[in-house]
Amino acid sequence: MDYNQILSSRITGVKPSGIRKFFDIANEMENVISLGVGEPDFKTPWVIREAGIESLEKSRTWYTSNAGLTELRQEVANYLRRRFSLEYDPKEEMMITVGGSEAIDDCIRAIVNEGDEVLIPEPCFVCYEPITRLTGGVAVPIVTRAEDEFRLTAKALKEKITEKTKLLILPYPNNPTGAVMEREDLEAIAEVLRGTNVMVLSDEIYAELTYTGKRHCSIAGIEGMRERTIVVNGFSKAYAMTGWRLGYAVGPAPIIKQMLKIHQFAIMCAPSTSQWAAITALRHCDEDIESMVEEYNIRRRFLVDALNRLGLTCFEPKGAFYVFPSIQSTGLSSDEFCEKLLYGEHVAVIPGNAFGQSGEGFVRISYSYSLNHLVEAVKRIERFIQSLKG
């Protein structure tokens, strides 16, 4: 059978990620020091795991309501108010999803019509573009630059807005660059968007992981933006709960209502065990977040300093758990650098161009590893840089 004739051209038209092969090698190689993961090294705090176990012991294993457990939604509302000064009605303006990823999918599908343009700052996480394509939308990258600390500028945004623009993705704190958008930066973006019909999908999955003493600022809290913003967040990065697959979306009721339809037919509800566990996370784990952030910050300072010393210059990443150094001083392309480093010193980092063409000349290094692991990795990278010179 010629399956290409049968399969939807929408999905076959999505390019497979070329980096898969590199990952397979990195994941199978012995004695690899990996700096390539995108999830916390911390274990889910024990009280959260215990709450999950308790829910199983009590046989709370039924479907929940489509939008998620009432108690959980109430706790999410409390949490957003407490941590980010955002007010959302847990009944009409919120839904619990299978990770932030599902919320992103639901949101793009609920908003984008055939031919609509979706603005995506790059480099960024890789899901927005293919999902946009699957809906028949057109992904329009906006290049962000190291000299702007990889922030989205009002100027760059303005240049890309057309009458077909429907949605702006705002992925900050950013994977892979570690960039954050501060209040003034968001004010400038809001200034461009107020008075348009462009909606914002603000992917704030790394919101808890910021390091300069300033709390993450959500664009939904900027004047005039709440009505045009869908905030996506989740439990994976803040509470080290990646495998639990739990996230949520909050936004204007008419939009959540439509997103919920997609969720209802495609997913039914997020896993009940995870939902029960998440209630405990929101009620009791603010302190766990603080101590994880403190630990990430120590590693971040160590890595930024070490990489800059080695001539792999990087701006100070203020959020997430990635450093995004330039490797241009080595004269290698991102792919070459990563391959040579993997084969030469058994250290796995990710080529920046995997996150969009504008990431060429950079690599992503995760500091979601113990300090001892990072110290060893830096030694190996140093040896590698020396070998390039010699």
Place this chain on the structure above:
Amino acid sequence: MDKILKLLDENARLTNDQIAVMLGMTAAAVDEAIEKYERDGVICGYKALIDWEKVDREYVVARIELKVSPKRDHGFEEIAKRIAQFHEVESVYLMSGGYDLAVTVSGKTFKEIALFVAQKLSTLDSVLSTATHFVLRKYKERGVSYMSEERDERSVTLL
């Protein structure tokens, strides 16, 4: 707890420069703080955690529970100091509960330790009784696991 102490407690081989970078301090401030800790006896020493099972050193450890009679005016201090002087003794703790002092003793063989307890410890004037427990296996010490490391199951991804 002071952040410098926390880092050194995790890894005493970090250099002062590394600690300074990690905590966003100047190297001079870290030097000064650590010197003060050493002077004030807050930091009492730096040693490696070694799993002697993995090298061919004859090494046996026992935990001895001692009941002792405290001395007027000196309490347990005097006997604790006396016991701490033996080079065979690795640690001495004053305990609450069923006995008074917990003493960790090391030697080359079980017999050597047994003789030490019989000849050196139980003969001390204030020692009323001893109970010797030999360590069979060390799983964790000072927060560091001696068991084979858990594999990092996370895979390299773009997530």
